[in-house]
Amino acid sequence: MPDWTPGSPELTARWALDPAVDYLNHGSFGATPRVVLARQAELRAQMEAEPVEFLARRLPERLDLVRARVADFVGADAAGLVFVPNATHGVDAALGAIDWSSGDEVVHADHGYNAVKKAILRLGHRHSVTMVAAEVPFPIQDPQQVVDAFDLAIGPRTRLVVIDHVTSATALIFPVTELVALCRARGVTVLVDGAHAPGLLPLDIGAIGADFYTGNLHKWVCAPKGAALFWVGPAWRDRIHARVVSHGYELGLRAEFEWAGTFDPTAWLSVPAALDHLDELGVSTLREKNHALVQEGRARLAHALGVSLPHPDEARWYGPMAAVAVPWATGADAPGLTARLFQEYRIEVPFTAYDHRCFVRISGQAYNRPAQYERLAELLKSWR
Numbered sequence: 001m002p003d004w005t006p007g008s009p010e011l012t013a014r015w016a017l018d019p020a021v022d023y024l025n026h027g028s029f030g031a032t033p034r035v036v037l038a039r040q041a042e043l044r045a046q047m048e049a050e051p052v053e054f055l056a057r058r059l060p061e062r063l064d065l066v067r068a069r070v071a072d073f074v075g076a077d078a079a080g081l082v083f084v085p086n087a088t089h090g091v092d093a094a095l096g097a098i099d100w101s102s103g104d105e106v107v108h109a110d111h112g113y114n115a116v117k118k119a120i121l122r123l124g125h126r127h128s129v130t131m132v133a134a135e136v137p138f139p140i141q142d143p144q145q146v147v148d149a150f151d152l153a154i155g156p157r158t159r160l161v162v163i164d165h166v167t168s169a170t171a172l173i174f175p176v177t178e179l180v181a182l183c184r185a186r187g188v189t190v191l192v193d194g195a196h197a198p199g200l201l202p203l204d205i206g207a208i209g210a211d212f213y214t215g216n217l218h219k220w221v222c223a224p225k226g227a228a229l230f231w232v233g234p235a236w237r238d239r240i241h242a243r244v245v246s247h248g249y250e251l252g253l254r255a256e257f258e259w260a261g262t263f264d265p266t267a268w269l270s271v272p273a274a275l276d277h278l279d280e281l282g283v284s285t286l287r288e289k290n291h292a293l294v295q296e297g298r299a300r301l302a303h304a305l306g307v308s309l310p311h312p313d314e315a316r317w318y319g320p321m322a323a324v325a326v327p328w329a330t331g332a333d334a335p336g337l338t339a340r341l342f343q344e345y346r347i348e349v350p351f352t353a354y355d356h357r358c359f360v361r362i363s364g365q366a367y368n369r370p371a372q373y374e375r376l377a378e379l380l381k382s383w384r
Contacts, residue, residue: 004285006293007369014277015367021342022372024297024349026363027171027196027321030219032274039273040224043266055262062269063258069272070229074215075204080232082257083268087195088115089243090214090230091162093257094191095119097212097240102128104159107150107188109134109174111167111354116193120162132158136172138354139310143175150179160189165215166196169352171321171361172311173201180209196220198229199278200287200319205231212236218267220320223274226267230257286366290320293364297373298322301360304381320364326351328384329358347376 003010014033017023023031032040047054063083071078084090106120110133123129134153136146154161161183165176176192183190191212197203199220205213210233217227232240237253248255258265278286295313301324302309310325311317329337331353337360341347352359360380362373 004289006289007367007372011366017367020346022345022347022349022375024347024362024364024368024372024376026365026368027168027219027361028350028363029225030216030222031365031367032218032222032224033277035277036222036224036270036273040266040270043269044264047264047266055265059265060254060258063254063265066268066271069275070217073203073221073275074198074229074231075206076213076229076231077206080234080237080253082230082232082253083265084214084228084230084257085226085267086218086228087193087214087216087230088119090212090228091116091191091193092119092243093230093240094212094214095123095160096243097236098159098189100127100129100159103157104129105132105155105157106130107132107134107153107158107161109136109146109149109164109167111136111138111170111172112162112164113168113193113195116162129159130157138170138172139308140172141312143178143316146172146174147178147182151182154183154186154188158186158188160191162191162193163210165192165194166200166319166321168195169323169354169361170310170359171318171323173317173319175316176208176210184209196321199283200321217271217274221271221274222277223271224267226264227271227274281366287319289366290364291315291318293368293370293373294318294320294322294362296370297362297364297376298324300373300377301362301380304377305360305384321361323352323359323361326358326360326380331356331358334358341376341379345379347372347379349376 015031067078071081120131132153134149136149163179166173180190190210192210194215198215213231217223218225242256244260246260248259307325334351334353337351350361352361
């Protein structure tokens with residue numbers, strides 16, 4: 001086991017991040033360890049040495065081996081799991097699987113990811129589908145408030161509910177099992193957008209019971225960019241299609257989703273190296289340590305900004321990401337504040353917008369140090 005002092009030289013050296021930057025934004029795009037990048041480089045060399053052998057002959061078998069490993073990691077049956085470039089591809093495929101009628105509704109939390117809202121907006125333009133917001137309060141004290149917000153939003157015209165497993169703007173962990181059970185009781189199809197969840201949380205996709213689940217592997221699993229999963233429930237596997245049509249059309253999930261023309265599959269094939277790296281660090285230890293970093297960091301930020309914490313200090317609410325309100329800014333200020341911190345102070349951290357309010361969202365990864373959160377807190381205190 002490595003030296004588990006947060007931000008120790010041994011841990012920091014595992015990543016290729018610029019040491020001149022305080023990188024507190026693992027949640028946006030992840031960061032890939034050197035050993036995983038090296039494995040991807042090996043795979044690319046193999047591909048370029050004999051592209052036909054690599055892509056046309058051996059790729060399906062190699063992907064099946066990766067699929068079995070990933071399915072075990074996330075608690076899903078391999079028959080319903082395919083690889084996609086990112087979670088957004090899974091969302092769009094799920095939206096395309098439903099036969100929409102004018103006046104249908106999609107329920108999505110007001111905390112939900114903007115790209116997903118844009119995809120639902122496109123449904124509205126094409127099919128006169130309406131998005132209905134589940135208004136989840138923030139600050140929040142009880143998970144039942146999340147369930148109640150969705151229950152209120154679901155109506156007789158609801159065809160689909162989209163649930164964020166971990167919200168982007170506010171970094172909340174939603175009670176997805178309870179929410180999916182609610183949707184089942186109301187007879188509504190449900191998609192879980194787990195963009196942040198693989199690696200961040202222990203997952204059991206099968207036990208969650210959604211119709212669709214999509215999640216990124218490039219974030220908290222630390223695989224290369226372009227690695228994500230999309231799981232399709234048994235009832236939908238003969239009805240769903242990839243949004244890009246190629247030779248695999250109507251030949252089953254794997255053929256449709258994993259061969260949409262020539263591409264570089266080495267991000268997918270590098271996922272086992274990323275999982276090996278997690279195993280070496282100890283995934284449970286990693287989650288615990290990263291949560292502790294963010295727990296301390298958000299407390300420092302709240303004190304510096306003079307605000308209360310937005311939810312109880314329990315692991316069920318947040319993991320290695322947390323958001324704290326910036327009381328003197330609005331949501332419109334968020335992009336400028338993000339840019340200023342990086343340009344003037346070389347701190348990479350996102351300011352997010354929700355309900356016209358501004359939040360600073362920190363992440364914690366093994367390469368981070370408590371001093372980085374202290375520096376951020378002192379800077380924001382001076383901006384008050």
